[in-house]
Amino acid sequence: MPNLSFVSPTRNSPWGTYLSQIDAVEPYLGHLARWVETLRRPKRALIVDVPIELDNGTIAHFEGYRVQHSLTRGPGKGGVRYHPDVTLEEVMALSAWMTIKNAAVNLPYGGAKGGIRLDPKTLSKKELEKVTRRYTSEIGIIIGPQQDIPAPDVNTNGQIMAWMMDTYSMNTGATATGVVTGKPIPLGGSLGRVAATGRGVFVIGREAMRRLNIQMEGARIAVQGFGNVGSIAAKLFAANGARIVAVQDHTGTILNEKGFDMQNLLDHVAQTGGVAGFKGGDAIANADFWKVKSDVLVPAALEGQITAERAQGLQTRLVLEGANGPTTPDGDQVLSDRGIVVVPDVIANSGGVTVSYFEWVQDFSSFFWTEDEINVRLDKIITGAFKHIWETSEQHRINLRTAAFVVACTRVLEAREERGLYP
Numbered sequence: 001m002p003n004l005s006f007v008s009p010t011r012n013s014p015w016g017t018y019l020s021q022i023d024a025v026e027p028y029l030g031h032l033a034r035w036v037e038t039l040r041r042p043k044r045a046l047i048v049d050v051p052i053e054l055d056n057g058t059i060a061h062f063e064g065y066r067v068q069h070s071l072t073r074g075p076g077k078g079g080v081r082y083h084p085d086v087t088l089e090e091v092m093a094l095s096a097w098m099t100i101k102n103a104a105v106n107l108p109y110g111g112a113k114g115g116i117r118l119d120p121k122t123l124s125k126k127e128l129e130k131v132t133r134r135y136t137s138e139i140g141i142i143i144g145p146q147q148d149i150p151a152p153d154v155n156t157n158g159q160i161m162a163w164m165m166d167t168y169s170m171n172t173g174a175t176a177t178g179v180v181t182g183k184p185i186p187l188g189g190s191l192g193r194v195a196a197t198g199r200g201v202f203v204i205g206r207e208a209m210r211r212l213n214i215q216m217e218g219a220r221i222a223v224q225g226f227g228n229v230g231s232i233a234a235k236l237f238a239a240n241g242a243r244i245v246a247v248q249d250h251t252g253t254i255l256n257e258k259g260f261d262m263q264n265l266l267d268h269v270a271q272t273g274g275v276a277g278f279k280g281g282d283a284i285a286n287a288d289f290w291k292v293k294s295d296v297l298v299p300a301a302l303e304g305q306i307t308a309e310r311a312q313g314l315q316t317r318l319v320l321e322g323a324n325g326p327t328t329p330d331g332d333q334v335l336s337d338r339g340i341v342v343v344p345d346v347i348a349n350s351g352g353v354t355v356s357y358f359e360w361v362q363d364f365s366s367f368f369w370t371e372d373e374i375n376v377r378l379d380k381i382i383t384g385a386f387k388h389i390w391e392t393s394e395q396h397r398i399n400l401r402t403a404a405f406v407v408a409c410t411r412v413l414e415a416r417e418e419r420g421l422y423p
């Protein structure tokens with residue numbers, strides 16, 4: 001299995017999963033298959049040492065990465081993750097999925113991702129700022145508004161993006177708003193960015209339901225993860241007539257056959273930090289979440305949630321992947337065998353990177369759009385991308401994940417072929 005000397009992927013590990021997805025797409029690439037090996041290796045992977053002086057006076061070293069999987073269609077684009085489990089292999093896979101996501105939606109970007117192996121809960125705000133600034137300086141040799149544009153991911157946010165933008169600007173001697181997206185509004189951030197991923201999940205869900213003849217009015221929706229992505233998607237589904245019948249987060253699982261009162265649930269989570277203890281529904285065992293009868297299941301929490309075993313028991317018609325990588329390859333196979341449609345993450349959660357693209361465009365033109373303009377353009381772009389992927393899946397009789405890869409890899413490899421090999 002290993003195709004590179006510096007990682008040892010397994011079947012269900014992130015890079016191993018990505019490689020098997022590329023294997024699945026290869027038969028549909030026609031003459032472009034000649035170039036497919038390009039996709040099985042990152043263009044560039046930078047490993048950096050990030051030393052800082054802690055508040056107690058000792059020196060700590062953290063390992064950081066920035067991987068540019070592909071720059072064929074444009075600058076790199078992808079988030080930065082702070083997590084104790086971050087590895088080069090994981091960042092490579094995440095960067096490759098960004099190549100696929102950006103090409104599937106036809107955004108003019110390649111794919112990149114970054115990360116630092118640390119637990120942000122153990123650092124003070126000052127220490128977090130030092131780590132962020134040193135990391136930004138270290139990867140400063142490969143990022144830039146025209147080279148590679150980071151954004152928030154797990155455990156990073158607008159504040160981290162503000163420090164990154166400031167550090168890069170200080171090092172280059174000019175204010176460079178376009179070097180990162182997901183920035184606070186006063187620094188050139190975009191309206192609608194915070195809600196964009198959840199909104200995109202809803203928009204793509206609405207389109208998939210239409211194709212599958214699932215009525216929005218009264219549809220039963222189950223959501224795992226009630227953070228940024230899950231709560232906003234749930235709110236929009238409910239506002240459009242669907243019923244949110246089950247919600248699970250890290251505090252527990254709740255059920256209400258009639259559908260939750262969303263405002264009350266959002267208020268409860270804002271006050272208590274989770275869905276557990278919500279009076280407007282019944283608590284159920286976490287394992288039973290995967291057996292709740294629904295029309296649409298939205299995993300919007302973590303990777304690897306829909307395993308083969310859970311997939312066997314699911315009682316739903318449509319899985320809408322809000323999270324990145326929530327279905328394991330084995331789980332995917334079971335869902336496919338059972339005829340449960342899966343809308344893959346690369347299209348279902350592409351609303352975030354699409355509005356990041358809008359932010360970057362607005363920064364370059366120094367002209368900012370209204371939230372309505374952003375939402376209308378978001379809807380148009382991702383709806384069009386979904387239609388193309390759906391039609392590709394019908395044309396080749398393949399599932400939507402492979403279809404999204406066919407659309408994306410074809411775009412990347414066509415660009416590769418047109419550019420030719422240098423020198």
Ligand code: NAD
Pocket residue numbers: 154197224225226227228229230248249250251300301302303322323324349352353
């Ligand atoms: P978040 O931190 O706002 O929310 C995460 C949610 O998952 C929380 O409700 C948390 O309670 C829940 N959760 C954590 N552990 C859990 C567990 N063991 N069981 C059940 N629930 C658990 O994160 P987010 O921004 O909403 O991101 C969620 C997913 O969406 C991630 O996979 C992320 O990579 C992906 N994603 C996010 C964005 C974005 O713009 N925020 C964009 C693309 C993809």
